[in-house]
Amino acid sequence: MTRPGIAALLLLLLTPAAEARSLAALQARGTLELCAHPNALPFSSRADNPPGFQIELGRALAKELGLSLTPVWIVTTSQIRAAGCDIILDAIADQQAQEETGLKLGRPYYRSGVVLAVRPESPVRAYRDLGAHNRVGVQVGSVAAMTLDGRGVPISVFGFEDDILQGLAGGDIDAAAVTPVAAGFYNAGHPGDALRLVHPDGSVPALSWNVSVGMKAPDEALRRAVDDAMARLAERGVLQGIYGRYGVTLQPPE
Template sequence: MTRNEVRNCSRHALLGKAIRALLLSTMLAAPVVSAGADEIKPLRLCADPTNLPFSSDDPGKPGLYLEIGQAVAQKLGRPVSTTWYKSYFGKRTVRETLLSKQCDAMVGLPLVDDFMGPAVIFSKPIAHEGYALIGAKDRKLTGIDDLRGLRVAVQYQSTPQNLLALRDEIRKVTVLSPDEGMTALEQGKVDVAFIWAPVAGWLNKTAYNDKYQLVPTEGAGLLWETAIGFAKASGALRDEVDGVLPSLQSDISALFAKYGVPNGAAIKFGQANQAAQAKEPVTVGQVTSDKPVQTAAAGGGDVKAGRELFNGTCAHCHGPDAVQAERKIDLRLLKKRYADDMESTYWKTVHDGRPAKGMPAWKDVYSDDELKNVYSYLLTVQGASD
């Protein structure tokens, strides 16, 4: 073989090695690209780690809402991840998880018009939740008249407490929680408990061996629909979830039964007490006020709409109806604090927020017209704490 032939063979050998190396590197890289393209994002659920029967970080007892979320994710063909946050912060929990894009969906939010304003959108209803009468299984519990002469446990500042307020023939025993109401029933201190049904049902199943009957009640402030909540920018995900919910209804009903939460027919309740209800003060959150709601425009906005939006979104930090004992976040002092700069300070704060102090920016959540309504409402409460 000549020297030129040797050179040509060497060139061919090197070229062959280069081609094989290129093919090998392409084969190795291909699965990585494919995996990235086909990766399925998890459905991120907001949940409380210690809030049975609704949710728990115990894999053996994940809770009603978490299991519903898992069933939805399975239908969508998506894995699940969980963002844990204590739910006793109420609407602040929604703001700091769902509205802060820490999670995608929150199961079990009340499907009511004034819940977090337009910032939260909802799926189709998944169930009904509310208050129930709990008593011995042989006791007749078909309406308010069956409570005459009985001792009835009612939760502090709840609809049942207001409903029975003027019924002198019913002895009311105030309790602070469903747990306390069930304990009073078990200890014979009351004859009936008129308390929050989901927790009462869970306790009846797990702590009292289904000893008591639970009768869901229906009436103003007693029963409402619940749904899955999403941030308003997640309309496409909401529509996906709505598409699979009808096929999950039997599974959801089974989960309610599993956790002892009543989800059946409710008795009409409260109609007999219309006169008493008409005399009751207006209750917002934990604050009771006899003061009429102002509806006239102030500051160019709708005061009534502003109050509803304020109590739905801002009240968890600044207090229902802006009643707040902590002066630095008492919005009834804005005029006193900022004088002629009150309006400009308000707009800068709600538009840009004060992240270092826990105040989010609302300009991408609410329109300026909606924020103007809130400002108009705040004008009506200035000086109320002086």
Template sequence: MPQGRRRSFSIAAFGFLATVGLVPVGLVPVRPAMADEQPTLRLCADPDNLPFSSEKAATPGFYVELGRAIGQALGRSFQPVWVPTYYTKRQIRLKLLTGQCDGFVGVPDDPSFINPRLVVSKPIIQLGYALVAPPASAINTVQDLHGRHVAVQFASPPQDLLATTSDVQMVTVLSPEEAMQDLATGKADAAFIWGPSAGWLNHTVAHDAFRVVPVNGEHMVWTAGIAFPRDHAALRDQVDHALDGLGATINALAVKYDFPGAKPGAKPTQDAQKSVPDDGKPDATVQAESPPVTAAAAPNPADIAAGRELFNENCSHCHGPDAVQGEQRRNLRLLRQRYGNDMSQMFMTTVTHGRVKKGMPNWSGIISNEEFQKILAFLKSVQEPGS
């Protein structure tokens, strides 16, 4: 996905001519180094993750435009460093902590992302999940989903939440795009998906055909910031100071990129609100309530058995019958030890995108979403003790 940035032909050609001696040295401009010149601000961002970031000049995304504004406030030029964010923690280790970028934008205030080698900026913006429904529907809260077909992304908090209810028919998808498509075709009555993606897709693809209602509550809302290496705490402090003066810019960008709940001229929200207060009583002022999230329902033994059969038919040639594999790097019984709570997301990302260089194909279109879930249920049932 990332593409090399183009240089101006005239500048490149001029440099080449000077190199081979076809341009008099006196005509080549020499820019003296300034002792007080500020270095470029380099922020790691995904090249294909709208509405947050994109390498496309016409729609650079919320984080890229904010990075430019921060750079301007600091008197620095700005350069995005493109990295895919399917494996955010890994990219933080490989890119940020090796000095290939100065900061990693969009890190959530999630304890699983807290690394003793990092410091994080003030919150930039509040992000969370949202309900998407037709304008005429009566769906305004999570409680209104009862008796409905609801599109949810696999291994997401909305799926975990709705798994605790008995009268919601979940339509499991692998992406917000697929959820919006199911909503548009009538396969689902509503979608319960990542809010920024919902707002962006509703505007750019569905032409504002639906209502997008933010959902507040535990495990439904986070704030995002910029992570820096711990030895760059001084830069973090400078960025924090810049953010103090960029509230209006942040709000304008949230409106531009269709973040749910963003309104022109509104003060940006940085502190996540909860729709279930400490006393356990619903907050009547919250537009879309969400009951406390509990653990997902236990896998059905029949699904585990079916998943074992599917695994042995399709995966055992590399990962061993019943996932028994002596080669540690291919031992899928160690997934939870390696990835912890990210095990499910890592599994789904890998099987639906592949690892071609390592001989792992993309199984999308060969194995269905439901079959992926059964294989995952089987793998969860055989994880090694101590994981």
């Protein structure tokens, strides 16, 4: 993940819950407030050129709800607490994580995790193909680092996902363990040198998870409205189109 991207996710996923809010209150206000980082493409950008998939999806979701979108730009945890936004997109649908954050989760809308990005000629076709002869770039302190190291796979530790992908492109490592978002966005920017993605299989369950809309203390009407709106966007292919513009192919949730 890029430097601002990882910072954005950490900030968003470690945020405590705000005061309860209702669908009726949002309708009276006329806006849906989305917490997003001002400089974290492909997630979001205040520059709006492009805006990032979170802003595009936020606008589409708000429109489905009969509202307009108001991005709430945040860069620190204290700002998130004060902002009191209504939703957070791309929240990891993990109950243990939500016990810490207080987020209420909508229905999962895609499956994410950690993919192996490899050069097209690589013989690696699955995680089980990795062995002592493959060096894999991992992010420091990540689940991928612990999982692969525990399997005896040689790892090289990097600070950020963009550094891992650059290391792969430069031939310093044989594979990059990164999120599908990071790998897809890299491929979108390097169409002539696209990397092949190997998705996690059943042998590495810790490296895949569902993703949902995170809501700050919603009432039941708001939760249902968000779930129904997201379902309509998925049925019409809007979700897939938004993420696809940033090189990300959505996998169905499990």
